[in-house]
Amino acid sequence: MPVTIAALSTPPGSGGIAIIRLSGPQAHALVEQVFRPWPDHPDFFHLYLGYIYDPVSHLKLDQVLLTIMPSGRSYTGEAMAEIHCHGGAYTSKKILSLLFALGAEAAPPGEFTKRAYLNGRLDLTQAEAVASLIAAESEAGLAAATAQLAGGLSVFISEMLTPLNQLLATVEVEIDLLAEEGLNYSRTNLIDPLAKLEKQCQDLLDSYQRGRILQTGIKIVLAGRPNVGKSSLLNALLAEDRVLVSAISGTTRDVVSAPLEIAGVKVELSDTAGLDHPQAELEALGMARTERWLEQAGLILLVFDQSRGLNDFDDELYDKVKEKPHLLLLNKDDLEPVFTVAELKERFSYKGQVLRCVGARDRVDIGEVIDGVSSFIKSRTAAFSDSVMISQQRHFDLLTKVSEDLGRALALAAESEPLLDMLAEELHQARFHLLEITGQEQEASEGLLDIVFSQFCVGK
Ligand SMILES: Nc1nc2c(ncn2[C@@H]2O[C@H](COP(=O)(O)OP(=O)(O)OP(=O)(O)O)[C@@H](O)[C@H]2O)c(=O)[nH]1
Ligand SMILES: [Mg+2]
Incomplete structure (x- = not known):
């Protein structure tokens, strides 16, 4: 069972308000121990005005607004709570230490968004867009990150996956039939869709330069x-x-x-x-x-x-x-x-x-x-500016691999007697690399996740 995490989600230091976020199975039970008056039947997404008390010393720490969110309908996909307290650095620190004493754990950087990804609330490109959105320093940077967060890149990739899956299925079937009936497919059925995919991939790679300019x-x-x-x-x-x-x-x-x-x-x-x-x-x-x-x-x-x-x-x-x-x-x-x-x-x-x-x-x-x-x-x-584009090195590197895989697949398909096993392998690789972009590949290693999420700040 995942641990319940807590962190300050607003920047440290003094401010009007500070927001402490909790996520995990114990999130609601933990705030119930410190928030008064606890409503009889708390509604989700409702803002409750009340006080944070230290349950041991019974000292009143701050007047706050509290909201709780159910699992499945929160940012992380887990049960969540948000405490909006006064923005003094000391107040938020005190409330956080109270929550840690009750069993919450300090969230490492990016942990909230990592959980959103692991729970299927965001795919990897969208999670990366959250980091870009926070880092955006211009109108164009913000627009590019918002488009990526809305899932533009993910849709483009899933649209490339459909014909790729079909091609793979065609080649796999041919491999099976080859032994019994000999080669009996039309090469153009492979070459045309492959060339189209290669072109799409190239267009997306070409967008990297402008994506970088817009975003960074x-x-x-x-x-x-x-x-x-x-x-x-x-x-x-x-x-x-x-x-x-x-x-x-x-x-x-x-x-x-x-x-x-x-x-x-x-x-x-x-x-x-x-x-x-x-x-x-x-x-x-x-x-x-x-x-x-x-x-x-x-x-x-x-x-x-x-x-x-x-x-x-x-x-x-x-x-x-x-x-x-x-x-x-x-x-x-x-x-x-x-x-x-x-x-x-x-x-x-x-x-x-x-x-x-x-x-x-x-x-x-x-x-x-x-x-x-x-x-x-x-x-x-x-x-x-209206089309999908990439702006991150990770996407560029993976798409370059997809393009190389497809290029080799095209060369194999163009041969008079293509080596179908090798062709299938190239298509598998292309598919794997595409899925790695959105983080949907089961084998996507923990290392990749750590690289992506280590760019986040604590509390996000
Ligand atoms: N008449 C005139 N003088 C200018 C103009 N722009 C700059 N200057 C003068 O040209 C001189 C050099 O200007 P800077 O801006 O220091 O030139 P710079 O290219 O940075 O010079 P370095 O730092 O030495 O490479 C100064 O005396 C400026 O006042 C202009 O449009 N018209
Ligand atoms: Mg000068």
């Missing part, structure tokens, strides 16, 4: 030669004096990052040291740091000062960023230009949009920069 956000790095106005631009985009700006070349040494939301997506905007032939050791260290940041960027804004001529180092710089997502940006639009947008594009054979900033220093009209970044983010996310 995008890192945007401001890069360029010293003194072009990167730090001024960071300040302008944040509308605050966040970093030092000066006419001295090489002002920025360390990378400075700040959060921002653009197009509903969480953005981590980083200002970096200008890149040039370093004159001193400190400059060289700053530049090495910039280069590391460029490696991780989801988008590089390469800033140019349009009042200063370009040289060979600008070509070197462009070579560093051209293989990564990037946009060119012209700053100091208030000064007399020494080259045109067309010349800049031609020099680097750049086909994209060149953003113009009408003065980072004076923070005027930086709308074109925001619009350009917005369009970039939308181009990476919007086209598919």
